[in-house]
Amino acid sequence: MDIHEYQAKERFRAAGIPVPPGEIATTPDEAYAIASKYGGMVVVKAQVHAGGRGKAGGVKLAKDATEAREHAGNILGMEIKGLTVEKVLVTPAEDIQTEAYVGVLVDRNNQAATFMVSAEGGVDIEAVAAETPHLIRKLVVDPRYGILPHQGLWLANYLYDDPGLIKQAAKIITQLYHAFIDAGASMAEINPLVTTPSGEVKAIDAKMSIDDSELFRRPDVAAMRDSSGEPASEIKAREANLSYVKLDGNVGCCVNGAGLAMATMDLVKYYGGEPANFLDIGGSSNPDKVVAALEIITSDPKVKSILFNIFGGITRCDDVANGIVEATKRIDIKPPIVIRLTGTNEEVALEILKNAGFDAYTSMDAVVEKAVALAGAN
DSSP states (O other), X not given: OEEOHHHHHHHHHHTTOOOOOOEEESSHHHHHHHHHHHOSOEEEEEOOSOSOTTTTTOEEEXXXXXXXXXXXXXXXXXXXXXXXXXXXXXXXXXXXXXXXXXXXXXXXXXXXXXXXEESOOSSOHHHHHHHOGGGEEEEEOOTTTOSOHHHHHHHHHHHOSSHHHHHHHHHHHHHHHXXXXXXXXXXXXXXXXXXOTXXXXXXXXXXXXXXXXXXXXOHHHHTTOOGGGSOHHHHHHHHTTOEEEEOSSSEEEEESSHHHHHHHHHHHHHTTOOBOEEEEOOSSOOHHHHHHHHHHHHTOTTOOEEEEEEEESSSOHHHHHHHHHHHHHHSOOOSOEEEEEEETTHHHHHHHHHXXXXXXXXOXXXXXXXXXXXXXXX
16 A cells, blocks of 8 residues: 555654655645745645656645645646646755665565665666666665664765764664554655755655555554545455456456466466456455456456356355356356366355356366467457
């Protein structure tokens, strides 16, 4: 789950990171009132879950409250990468001397949080990593101890020469790690981390992505979710407690268990097809979940065939079969459905499907090959 910049700044501020003040406006007049309160120059920033806001015209510098209202009027309602801007952050402009990058993310290779810092801040860090990787310093954090004081200083020393700036940056790096852990985040970054002519180090931008698996025990973080920019299929999948990821292929996949789902997609590729999605109905299911899964799959116009691959353990094959039959009654399913059911209550399931006019396979290779052939034929 991504959260907005203003929400990430709230988390950072709570961790003690020096973040300039800022308030949210949903109308030009609200932006005017906020800018009037701050006085002087302010920045008006679109709040959407998309990068490249500045290049798209979603970040504007205003010399006074009147100009802030004008910028807010132009930004509110605009589209950035297909997302409509519904609110803007109004924050005092900072006198910037230097810009740096500080970020921490979950590194799957090292199975630990890993810091990346660079003196090349305010730019696309992915481009820096690809084109000039020597400009990035990395540190893998031992999860048993967290980031230690000397490690924070080692990272900060890569950003600055001035001892005063190094000390401030080291403290911010430690605070960022605590904000990252406390939110159950998979990524937290400050880009840019700036210095001012007066010798202060501040975080003037903030970004956080939260691990969905952490949300059940962090209701305060879960409440920050903004679903307005999420695809309807992903929202429906979450509400139905389904694991769903949309892909670019045309073979819709409905499988139980993540391992079997990955193997199914591999087999689709092996037989020359392209999976349209990852969709795991879970270790236990009921007909309503299967109906929801089919509604999600058929909402994708690219899907030309639908592949069910169910290995019944905790999942009962008859539940899945009833779900398939029920779904065909509730919704108009145009793509052909190819089914493999084996395991718990397999015989009952096959009888249910036979009575409804469906054939079912027991061979995984056969069902995948058939689904790929049907997708290619439609």
